Amino acid sequence: MPSLSRCERVMLDSVTHSTFLPNTSFCDPLMSWTDLFSNEEYYPAFEHQTACDSYWSSVHPEYWTKRHVWEWLQFCCDQYKLDTSCISFCHFNVSGLQLCSMTQEEFVEAAGLCGEYLYFILQNIRSQGYSFFSDAEETKAAIKDYADSSCLKTSGIKSQDCHSHSRTSLQSSHLWEFVRDLLLSPEENCGILEWEDREQGIFRVVKSEALAKMWGQRKKNDRMTYEKLSRALRYYYKTGILERVDRRLVYKFGKNAHGWQEDKL
DNA sequence: AAACTGTTTCCTGCTT
DNA sequence: TAAGCAGGAAACAGTT
Numbered sequence: 011m012p013s014l015s016r017c018e019r020v021m022l023d024s025v026t027h028s029t030f031l032p033n034t035s036f037c038d039p040l041m042s043w044t045d046l047f048s049n050e051e052y053y054p055a056f057e058h059q060t061a062c063d064s065y066w067s068s069v070h071p072e073y074w075t076k077r078h079v080w081e082w083l084q085f086c087c088d089q090y091k092l093d094t095s096c097i098s099f100c101h102f103n104v105s106g107l108q109l110c111s112m113t114q115e116e117f118v119e120a121a122g123l124c125g126e127y128l129y130f131i132l133q134n135i136r137s138q139g140y141s142f143f144s145d146a147e148e149t150k151a152a153i154k155d156y157a158d159s160s161c162l163k164t165s166g167i168k169s170q171d172c173h174s175h176s177r178t179s180l181q182s183s184h185l186w187e188f189v190r191d192l193l194l195s196p197e198e199n200c201g202i203l204e205w206e207d208r209e210q211g212i213f214r215v216v217k218s219e220a221l222a223k224m225w226g227q228r229k230k231n232d233r234m235t236y237e238k239l240s241r242a243l244r245y246y247y248k249t250g251i252l253e254r255v256d257r258r259l260v261y262k263f264g265k266n267a268h269g270w271q272e273d274k275l
Numbered sequence: 276a277a278a279c280t281g282t283t284t285c286c287t288g289c290t291t
Numbered sequence: 292t293a294a295g296c297a298g299g300a301a302a303c304a305g306t307t
Contacts, residue, residue: 183281184281184282185281185282218294218295229282229283231283233283233284234283235284236294236295237284237285237294237295237296238282238283238284238285239283240295240296241282241283241284241285241296241297241298242281242282242283244296244297244298245281245282245298247297254297256296258290258291258294258295258296259295
């Protein structure tokens with residue numbers, strides 16, 4: 011690793027765990043944060059800056075230096091748990107003025123769904139100034155609202171979503187999301203689940219043992235059974251993720267489940 | 276370190 | 292009789 015300041019090391023550690031790669035002279039569209047920061051040829055000025063002489067949050071975006079842009083990007087990745095592997099960092103090797111002139115489409119091209127987030131955040135900073143960040147809870151709520159309205163995951167954007175713009179990554183950690191994604195993913199479903207009423211979110215478990223087995227594989231638990239899985243599903247009635255349907259093996263998404271509606275995909 | 280969340284496991288009783 | 296449902300209770304693992 012080339013000699014980095016403490017600040018730089020903190021930034022690198024917090025953003026990515028990518029393996030350090032030697033310098034490259036071209037701009038790889040999927041070049042990682044680490045790759046770029048470790049490349050002096052690509053980012054020559056960085057070595058001479060100290061830890062505290064550059065705070066993006068104290069300058070208006072249009073006056074950001076490249077360094078400020080990187081700090082902002084790092085902040086967003088950390089704060090909103092964006093998947094750095096889906097961000098083409100070389101697209102963000104620009105000044106604040108250039109960043110502000112980028113269209114939403116250009117953000118999406120540079121970072122998929124993460125780009126939509128980044129664009130949203132930047133526009134808020136530009137319009138609200140730093141009051142957007144003055145209250146962490148308010149900011150998180152604003153981001154959540156945006157995520158909900160654009161049908162994105164609030165728990166962090168996964169790389170599959172960024173690259174394919176798909177909601178059916180099957181990487182969800184929650185049982186109900188796993189079930190939802192299985193319903194939305196015919197190639198993975200194999201007839202295990204099927205819609206009874208697509209509009210109302212009513213679905214049926216066709217192969218209960220297979221569903222339990224698949225969930226068990228996901229959780230690395232070979233003792234999973236449908237009986238235990240269904241107990242977990244029944245807990246969702248309390249939270250409005252699922253609603254009762256008085257038929258065997260039939261469930262319905264509740265008002266607090268999102269991402270299953272056809273017209274919002 | 277403790278509190279919290281989302282299960283997992285086990286259970287009894289009931290229904291289909 | 293088997294399979295599934297309802298929901299209490301406690302344990303557990305990961306996160307905050």
